[in-house]
Amino acid sequence: MTSAQIDGVRTRLWRGGRLVAENYPLADVSDHLADDAALVWVDLREPDHELLLALAEELGLDPHAVEDSVAHGERTKATRYATHTFITVYATRLESGSPDSGGDLASRLRTSRVSAFVLPRGIVTVWRGDAFDVDELLRRWDDNVDLMVHGTPTLLHGLLDVVVDGQFETIEQLDDAIEGLEDGLFDDHAQTKVIQRRTYRVRKELVELRRVVLPMREVVALIMRHRAEHGNSVELDSWYTDLYDHVVRATEWTESLRDMVTTVFETNLSLQDARxxxxxxxxxxxxxxxxxxxxxxxxxxxxxxxxxxxxxxxxxxxxxxxxxxxxxxxxxxxxxxxx
Structure with a gap:
């Protein structure tokens, strides 16, 4: 059975930096990984537990990492094992909706946990939800096909870059929402109750976002240290440096938004007292x-x-x-x- 016939499974194979196969059988993954010239990607979306365990046994993945990939509430982290590195990050998306609607206090933030088993000659991604755009990941790999000769670090960079850019977009949307709240504070025709409900919702979304954005700095820093220790190709150093810069900016921006929404909340109370x-x-x-x-x-x-x-x-x-x-x-x- 080919991986294309298994719902939610995608595979790719590169050799010499060129894409040579797609959606090949999962049974061939271990053979390709044994090829020094091969670069393998296996993607599992909401996989069956038995399928994941079978693949983990075939590839020699650590049992603790496998359990972490399916456990609920796992935090953003990077853990090094004897044969591979396990990474958990969260892709984010803010659902569209009327910013003036104060009737719904439910969070609009949607997250998808993306776990990655980084092997010497390949990467296995396991993810759930609908906030992760795997098609965008493939597009970025295809746009930088010349980097595939550098192996697994290229695949990992593309994965983290898509996640960080998605978090950036979410942060930007929350920034716009907070600016809308600031404008409404001094609008004589604005309803105080609506502003209060919108402020509470944005504050809750920001708290959820901080939990997945702030640890990204440690994850990328660990990967960069691992690359430095093993003397990986310097061609990707600038790419990872740029990625780390984006992570730092996202962290700082998130912290500033936290201060802004707190200021909006306190200013709203002060204006109510003044009125x-x-x-x-x-x-x-x-x-x-x-x-x-x-x-x-x-x-x-x-x-x-x-x-x-x-x-x-x-x-x-x-x-x-x-x-x-x-x-x-x-x-x-x-x-x-x-x-």
Whole structure:
């Protein structure tokens, strides 16, 4: 049975930097790996556990690494074993949706765990979910086919580069979302509750993203140290240096977004307090203005004779007192910005 006939399995074989075979049977993988001139890629998407165990036994993969590739909640890491290196990273994608929708607090962040068994002459990738674009990975390998002569490091670089670029795109989308929140803070027509819900959702998405982005720095650093120790070809050094720079930038950008969303959250609370103070000042001012006619009419309503008692002159005098007093208070409060 060819690998093309097994759902979710893809294979490739290069020799001398040229692609010579695709979707060949999994039974041939070990034979190709034994060929010093061969470069092998095996891709398993959501593989059956028995299939993975059988392939691991054939290739001599460490049992602990195999279990880590299927375990839930595994963290981003790179572990070196006697015959291979095991790497776990997470591809990310932010689902599209209306940024103004405050009715859904569920996270839009989607992650796909990508595990890789890095062998001397090949790489086996195991992944789940829909956030990893394997077609983009193949396109990058095809665009840099001249680098295939350098073997497994080329395949690994392409894999990590696709993952890091996907994380960069997700970070950029979250940055745009936070900028939208900042604009909404000072919009007099924006609904405070909607901003609060959007801020909470972005904050939750950012926390989830940090968990998979921050450890990438250690993963790439370990790979670069391993290359330096074994004296691998210097032609790929600049490629890995550029990859490490992207990882550092993603880490720093993620940290800055964390500070930004915290600032948005605190600013929103401060603005609510300021708006409440403004409302209270206005209510207090109007209460003072209304208290004047209340006091005057109450005074003139007493049951004892007073100047103008029983005549239209008394009504006119009370009206003048009310108008002048209330008008004076209005002008004073208006100048002080209380109204």
């Amino acid at each position: 409440l103070n403004t409302v209270m000042k206005k209510l207090t001012g109007w209460a003072a203005i209304i208290a004047v006619p209340t006091a005057v009419t109450g005074w003139y309503g007493q049951n004892i004779p007073f100047p103008g008692f029983g005549s239209y002159g008394g009504v006119a005098a009370s009206t003048v007192v009310i108008g002048v007093s209330a008008g004076t208070l209005y002008v004073v409060f208006k100048r002080r910005g209380w109204l």
